[in-house]
Amino acid sequence: MTVKAGTSDLRFFDDFESGPGTWTVSTFPAVGDNWRIQANVPAEQVCTANTSKVWTVTSPVSGALIPRIDDKLISPPILTNKGDQVFVAFDVYRNLPLLACFYYNIQYRTRNVGAAWSLWSQSSSQIYFGTEKEWIRQTVALPGAAGKDSVEFMLNVKDYSQVYCDGVSTPSGTAVYFDNLALGVIGLAPPSIVASEQDLFQDTFNTAPFWVNDNINTPSGDSTSVRISASRGLKQGTFFYSLNGSSFASLPLTPFGASIPSAYSADVPVGSYARGTRVRYYFSVTDSLNTTVTLPSDALAASHYFDATVLPAIQSPSGTCAGDTAKVLYVNAFSGPEGGASMDQSLTALGLRFDRYDVNSPASSLGNSPGGGTPGPTRYWPATSAATLGMYSAIIWDVGERSSSALTAEEQQLLQAWIKRPGANRGLLAAGDNLAYDLVYNGQEVNSFFTCTLGGVFLRDIWENTPQDSLTPTLTGATGTRIAKEPFPLDGTCPSINRFDALGTSSCAGSKARGWIAYPNTMLASIEKRDSVGVIADSSRSVLLGFSLGAIPSIVRRNLLLYRTIVEEFEVPGCYVATGVEETPAPAGSPAARLFGAAPNPFSPWTTIRFTLSRPARVRLLIFDVSGARVRNLTDRALPAGEYHITWDGKNDRGRELASGAYFYRLEADREVQAKKLILLR
Known part of the structure; x- marks a missing residue:
């Protein structure tokens, strides 16, 4: 029943939900x-x-x-x-x-x-x-x-x-x-437990308490919470947790209160949890008939638990990488804490040390990524600084199919500051079917991040002319790149149609930007920008993908793309043996290059490295320290066949003298790689 003034000006209405006579006054216009x-x-x-x-x-x-x-x-x-x-x-x-x-x-x-x-x-x-x-x-x-x-x-x-x-x-x-x-x-069922991702503990780089009394928090608050149904009577609800592989401890689940009678919560003990702390946890509920269920449901049967880590994680020892920190940060910003396991397999197969940051409930845009949220009157996730991320040589940030707030202003500013930090080579791989669409079409770009930092131009949100009928295109590495002519099939079919962004290179990036991968119609699917930081340059490189890494159904092809991009183009050395890379066969015939021992070796203050080329080739001669970090680029250019002698003066790319110790020199020629050891004595 409604009362109107005129044709559309609703003044009062009564929907009878609370019985007749409960009139509600409208807010104008109706x-x-x-x-x-x-x-x-x-x-x-x-x-x-x-x-x-x-x-x-x-x-x-x-x-x-x-x-x-x-x-x-x-x-x-x-x-x-x-x-x-x-x-x-x-x-x-x-x-x-x-x-x-x-x-x-x-x-x-x-x-x-x-x-x-x-x-x-x-x-x-x-x-x-x-x-x-x-x-x-x-x-x-x-x-x-x-x-x-x-x-x-x-x-x-x-x-x-x-x-x-x-x-x-x-x-x-x-x-x-x-x-x-x-x-x-x-009618007759065991108890049940339901949890939202935003109520589960979140990965973090913060080592000091925030929000309440510890730094193990959820996007929604200090405690983790679940909804419980136990119609036959709740006998016991328990939160089990383990810190850094220790035995599981238990705490009772605490009811939220009469306003939400099904909600229960728990928290880890008060404290400042240090870098590398990993909490594994699960929930258990028993009803009055002694029927017990857990969340995850296979926690007891398969040792499958929820987990969160205070990053950077403590990495296992490696003979080729010093220290215990990762070289690569993978940000899963689309599938939540229980998704994206195949990327773990890929990065492990490449022999890379990596940290993984899962963004809980990413589509909700809760501001709980490494970039943090927008400060304001409501609760927000503390931002991570570019300095904190300075240990990473590469960041892989995948937003999947998200088309809203794919990269927030805070995330763009963080990545922009990180990739411009001097003192090390940096490589950013940003992937997502609608990433370019959201930044440009939805007007989410800040500080020219897309056009100048990534070097991209958004052309349209569908690579193929309409009507689109090729949902499984085979992409090809762009000419002149280290993935030239390599095929990369995509799958954009049901249950969710992916049309994939068509890209171009920006005038802001100029000659620093180039196509990295192309669609069958030659429109660009990926842009690389090659830049430098500092007077004597550290490399600063970015690769933008107009599709999610998950859209590559072949793990073999995905691994190859990651290897060529992260290990070779971004020059991030593997810390372990790479087992999952399908190498493209080298050209037929004799090897393109032969690398000889440096002389003198040990040396001070200089040594000469000799190599020969049996045919013209693109050559790079690089020096690495024992941690796997590149310290000097001696040459990177196309050379004719012949014999070459290149001198190294024991200095890095900044012209600073390096400390005594072991170093490795690596020759790359037509995808052939050879390496030998050097000893510098001061």
Whole structure:
């Protein structure tokens, strides 16, 4: 029932949710309630189809969501007969970009016979959004509905801009449809545990307590939390944790309170956890019938635990790399703490020492990456400094298919400061299907990070002319690069269509930028920028991929791309034996080069390195210290066949004298690599 002034000025309304007579005053101008059933809704799905009538809440006029919308679709009361587990399932089509600030949540309320309805509560702390533009099946547990006689659930589509987007929402193009809504009930079931990624402990570089009393925290707060359902009575809830491989200790799970009766939390002991600390943990719940479940479900059976690390990690010893720190940082900014295991396998197979930083709930843009969040009145994750990341020679930052806040302003500023730090060679590999699209089209670039630091230009978010029909293109290494003519097949097919960004080189980067990988139509899929820092240069290189590394289905091809980029182009030496690289065969015939022993050796203050070329070749002669760091580039150019003598004066690229000790000199010619040892005596 509504009362209007004129045709659209809604003054009062009563939806009878709390019985008749509870009038609500509208905020002007009117928004109204747009829930309706509609057939043939406008959609762009490719992998799925739905031709039935569906629930929609978009404007009948614009076809998009309406600013200030807060519309609720409520089920009738449903008898659940004190079932042990209750959940909602539905099909949803959504085009809800994160920055548009239109999200939906699932709420529910319960009642026992003879009692009043409970207050509405959310199923979890999660709000939902996404830009799949496909029909997907979503199941949401209602942990507080177990053991109740009746349940009502609600789909709430809302403009959250007043909370998250400085009061400004972006409705253009937004849409969300629902179909096949159902409430599921399991009559007799063991207890259950549910956790959101944002409530799990997060990797960090911070060694001092923040937020409360320790530095092992979640994006949401100091403690880790779960939702528990135990309709037959909760006997015991326990948090088990292990620090640095020690035996597991236990703490009771603490109830949150009456406002969220299904929520329980726990925390590690108070303290400042040092660099290298690794906490492994899991949750266990036992009901009154002594049935026990864990989260992860295979914690006890397969020793599978959640974990978080205070980085940098303590690395295992290596005969070729001094110290115990990694050379490479891999930032998994798309698949959460339980995803991306194949990248671990790839980097291990390349013989690299690496640290891994998993961003929990990355699509929620909680600001819990190494770049930190935007300081303000709400809780934010402390930023990591470029100096702290200075130990890394290479950073791999993969945002997957994220199309909103793929790289925040803080993340761009951190990477920009890191890659410009003098004192070592730096290499940045930035990957993502919509990374360029988000930075340029969505206007997220700061300080010319995309155009000048990465050297890229965004041409369009689809590499192929429309209509796109090649979802599995085979890319090729660009001419003149060390991956020239190498094939790299991509997979952009269902369940989520990937169109891959088309790129170009920027005028800001000039001749420092070049194509690294090309699509079949010769448009660029990847850009490399080669730069330097300092008067006597440390190399500063970046490679931008218009696709995620996960889009390369062949691990062999992915490993080769990483090896050519990280080990060879960025000059990051492996600390262990590389076992997973499919080398391209060298040209037929005799070896292109032969490297001889340096003379004198040991030497002071200079020595001469001799090598021969049987045919013209691109040659690099490099000096490395025992930690694997490159200290001097003696030559890097194309040379004709012949014999060569190159003198080294025991100095680094900055002209400074190096300390006495062992060094290695390495000759690269037409992908042939030879190395020998030198002793410098002062």
